[in-house]
Amino acid sequence: MTTSSKQPQKISRNTDLSDQEYRWGFVTDVDADMAPKGLSEDVVRFISARKSEPEWLLEWRLKAYRHWLTLQASDAEPKWAKVKYPPIDYQDMFYYSAPKRAEDAPQSLDEVDPELLEAFEKLGVPLHEREKLAGVAVDAVFDSVSVATTFAAKLEELGIIFCSFSEAVKNHPDLVRKHLGSVVPYTDNFFATLNSAVFSDGSFAYVPPGVRCPIELMTYFRINTEGSGQFERTLIIADKGAFVSYLEGCTAPIRRTSQLHAAVVELVALDDSEIKYSTVQNWFPGTKEGVGGVYNFVTKRGRADRAAKISWTQVETGSAITWKYPSVILRGDNSVGEFYSVALTNNYQQADTGTKMIHIGKNTKSTIVAKGISAGHGQNTYRGQVKIMPGAENATNHTQCDSLLIGDKCGAHTVPYIEVQNPTARLEHEASTSKxxxxxxxxxxxxxxxxxxxxxxxxxxxxxxxxxxxxxxFAMEASQLLKVSLEGAVG
Amino acid sequence: MLEVTNLHARVVDAEDGEILKGLNLTVKSGEIHAIMGPNGSGKSTFANVLAGRPDYEVTEGDIKLDGESILETPPNERAHKGIFLAFQYPAEIPGVRPWQFMKAALDSRNEAHGEKKLSVREFSKLFDSKVAEVKINPDLMKRSLNEGFSGGEKKRNEMLQLAILEPRLAVLDETDSGLDVDAMGIVANAVNALRSPERSFIIVTHYVRLLHHITPDIVHVLADGRLVETGGPELAEEVEREGYKRFLSGQEAEPAPAGA
Known part of the structure; x- marks a missing residue:
């Protein structure tokens, strides 16, 4: 993973390191099977039908769709974030596309479209190199439909379920039905509601009581078809006393038109369990001039029951706009929530990201370490809420927000919301800005x-x-990404 | 080895005039030079200009290393050519371990010279032996570079780097300032241990006391941007006795305390 630099080096303030093109910029020519353009009840039904979903799920989608219509009518698209973008025309995009072979899903890698494999190759997803994968099962989402899952057998022995969301709906409908929307209800917010209506696919994981998942579960997401939004839905359940570490990594090819990505991730950590969720997000950030790029409007939230722990770690270097607040509802006594984040904005990227820690149970504890790096004309906002409910005796929170500025045209902003309804709570907030x-x-x-x-x-x-x-x-990759993302900005 | 001719330099974009006003200096291989001078005479400026600090610009004159001008050579390439600056105020770098820093530094030099990089194992061995040699507290090596280090520990860390990188020309910028007797001994030992016919030193200092531990071959007095007098170790003794008064015609005289 080492790259040696042969560029001439000067130390002047305007050092012009060669401005590399987005490294993972390529387009794969896979004929997509698309829903008609625009959003309507018919499109919701089309998606549900294409995925042969049960009636209850279609109903859930339709309820979400109808609710979204009311949100749209009342202009409820969130406007409070410190990001600017032109109005999104929700009728001018595609809501479903799948690789052609989705109908007869491949049984092994040999059956996977060679072009798809080549695309993964460029992305560095070593699906066919099992050795390199050592210890990692990959559930690869390519334009919304999972194409391959490895290590399934090993996981199955332990009773661990790790599959695409669609497969989970088919094979484990009770688990899905019980937990879907239990942490992020379909009425939650504009983008989560949209996702609930049109979500295409995503990942599902369930770890049974007392089981420690022996490998990192890993999913790569990619957005490929021009003008197609991607609406993943991820649901991870750690049963009592279980442990699971989940990795999510993303890259996307260059596209001129902006692309909406509105995912929902729900984590359910039952008593004494632990979920560690790590993200490296490197979607197309737009050109140097700020044209194109992904709109990453994501709702991620976990529920921690008694003595459970949820830890979010994210390194966000991509997307034109990031709107994302991985949160923890500390419902059970002695539960723990953590949020570790590095968000980098270069050129004209905008990030409004942070977390919410909602303390409900007694002796609940949360830690927030949020770091924002701004370069070029990048705008970086930390927005975080710490809420101590009346019953949360002896809750503690420690928050640390650090901003690093590179150059003099970027911006860093910190917007903490602190609400304490119990006098025994102890909160600490530290913030720093440096160059x-x-x-x-x-x-x-x-x-x-x-x-x-x-x-x-x-x-x-x-x-x-x-x-x-x-x-x-992942740490190596993240460190490398920070470097690549800042090329042309430093000096 | 080093030839500085008629060097004029000033702070980039500053309103003030030149700080160095025609400095001439020749350093041969194996020599130890001491440059003494009162505050504000341009000592630190000279040390930093040699290393290529971008805050300064050379307006006239030249610096030649082995007969070639290095004025256009960026600081990292000057380092590859063997110039080392022991900083008066070493920067703190959060999250970067001294080990990692030195490995990257040595790797970059070996790469520039077309030599093989040391393996992690080889480097660790080298690093640990040098840590023991300069008697720096190994616990400090687990911290971020210079973060939470005392003044003396920072200087000792500079000596560690000097010992690892083994430069051809080491410039010590007031390395003795703020040091107690023990730390002074460490610095002196580090320098004396590295003395060799292939290696030269320029020791920039306000005080004489370091020169009690390291005997220089040649002593210069820097005043108002020029080397105004050159002599042997006896010149340092004179400064110790008389201060800089004699070299500061018409300017405020200032004694040079001998220190500890």
Whole structure:
């Protein structure tokens, strides 16, 4: 994973490191099987029918769709985030596309469309290299339909279910029906409601009581078809005393038109269980001039029951706009919620991200470490809520928000919301803003380290508290992503 | 090895004039030079200009290393050529371990010279032996670079880097300031241990006391941007006795305390 830089290096403030094209920019020519353009009850029915869903799920989708219509009529699309984008025409996009072979889903990798495999190759998803995958099962979502799952047998022995959401609906309908919408109801917010109506596919994981999932569960997401929104739905359930670590990684090819991505992730951590959810998000951020890029409007939330723990770790380097607040409802006594985040905005990227920690149970504890890196014209906002409900005796929260600025045209903003309804609560909030200093750069360069490498070292060092929370292989990738994402911005 | 001719330099974009006003210096292989001077004479500026700090611009004159001008050479390439600056105020870098920093530094140099990088195992061995050599507290090596280090620990860490990188020309920028006797001994030992016919030192200092531990071959007095006097170790003794008064015609005189 090491890249050596051969660019000429100068230390002037305007160092122009070669501005690399988005590294994963390519388009795969897979004929998509699409729903008609636009959103209507017929389209919702089309999606449900294409996936041969049971009646109750169609009904749930339709309820969501009808609710979304009322939200749209009352102009309920969220406007409070510190992001700017032109109005989205929800009738001018496609809500479902699937690789052609979705009908007869491949039984093994040999049956997977070679072009698809090639695309994964470019993405670095080593689906066919089992050795390299050692310890990782990949459930790859390609334009909404899962194409392959590995290690299924091993997981099955332990009673662990890890499959596409569609398969879960077919094979484990009771689990899905019991938990779908239990953490993020279809009425939750504009984008979550839209997702509930039109979600295409996603991942499902269930770990039975007392079982410790021995491998990191891993999913790659990709957006491919032009103008198609992607609406994943992920549901992860850790039964009592279970443990699971889940990794989500993303890249997307270059597209001129902006793409809406409105996913929903629900985590259910039953008593004494633990869910660790890690994300590296590297979707197309738009061009240097701010054209195109993904709108990443995502609702992620977990519920922690008695003595359960939910930990979100995210490294967000992609997307034109990120609107995302992975949250924990600390419902059970002694439950724990954690949020570790690095969000990077370069060029014209905008990020409004943070978390919500809702303390309901006694002795609940939450930790927030949010780091924002802004470069170019990037705008980076931390928005976080800590809410201590009346019954949450002895709740504690520690929040740390750090901003790093590179250049003088970017912005960093911190918007904490703190609501305490129990006098025994203890909350700490620390915030800092800093720049990569000339002293630091010169120090590293004086020892022989290049300008670019020096920036990378300072930035990953600064992000270390978050990156060290990621599983090792992911940490390497995340560190590399920070470097690639800042190319052209440093100096 | 090093030839500085008529060097004029100033702070980039500053209203003030030049800080260095025609400095001449020749350093041969194996020599230890001491540059002494009162506050504001341009000592630190000179040390930083040698290393290529971008905050300064050279307006006239030249710096040649092995006969080639390095004025256009960026700081990291000057380091690859063997120039090392021990900083007066080393920067703190959160989240970066000293080990990682030194590995990257050594790797970059080896790469520039077309040499093989040390493996993690080889480097660790080297690192640990140097840590023991400069007697730096190994616990500090688990922290972020220079973060939470005392003044003395930072200087010791500079000596560790010096010992690992083994440069051809080491410039010590007031490395002795703020050091107690023990730390002074560490710095002196580090320098003395590295003394060799292939390696040169420029020790920039306000005080004489470090020179009690490291005997320089040549002593210069820097005043108002120029080297105004050059001599042997006896010149340092004179400064210790008389201060800088003699070198500061018409300017405020200032004694040079001998220190500990």
């Amino acid at each position: 990569v200093s000339d002293d630091q750069l010169f120090y590293l360069m004086q020892r022989g380290i290049s300008d670019e490498e020096a920036h990378h070292m300072i930035i990953t060092g600064w992000s270390r508290d978050v990156i060290k929370e990621l599983p090792f292989e």
